Amino acid sequence: MKSRLAVIALSAALLSGCGFHLRNALNLPADLGPVRVLGADRYSPLADMLAEGLQRAGAQAAPAEASEGVATLQVVSEQWADTPISNDQSGRAQEYALRYAVVFSLRRADGSTAVPQQAVELSRDYLAPAVDSIGKASEREMLVRELRRDMAAAILRRVDAASKPAAP
Secondary structure (H helix, E strand, C coil), X not given: CHHHXXXXXXXXXXXXXXXXXXXXXXXXXXXXXXXXXXXXXXXXXXXXXHHHHHHHCCCCECCCCCCCCCEEEEEEEEEEEEEEEEECCCCCEEEEEEEEEEEEEEECCCCCEXXXXXXEEEEEEEECCCCCHHHHHHHXXXXXXXXXXXXXXXXXXXXXXXXXXXXX
């Protein structure tokens, strides 16, 4: 029991010494008001993830039919691309870069811009040998889910950064 406590105390001391800090909670702009998320696609999983993230941060969800007095996080576009980055001796692609690019903006309820339109791009590399087509599809699907989750977090961090006052 004492050894466990010693290990925990040592771990805490090492982590605090290296500069590690937990990320603070997401802060939304104070004058944001009720928020709705508009996706580039009506059934966009990214829009759903963003709406859930905003609600967890304390934002009030706006009714879908509301258009006045509502802040809008708009996903203007989502684009996916697979780019081959290496080939085998037969010229078949073996390694790919999966890229995910999203353009978004955030407007306050009064119509002013909280976050100007900007693009975020994420990418991951994965192996896709020609002989393993089943593994290729499942790895790519897993990367798509992971990139979508990371994209939602990146967009919410940008919203958070926009809510902080500028440094003097």
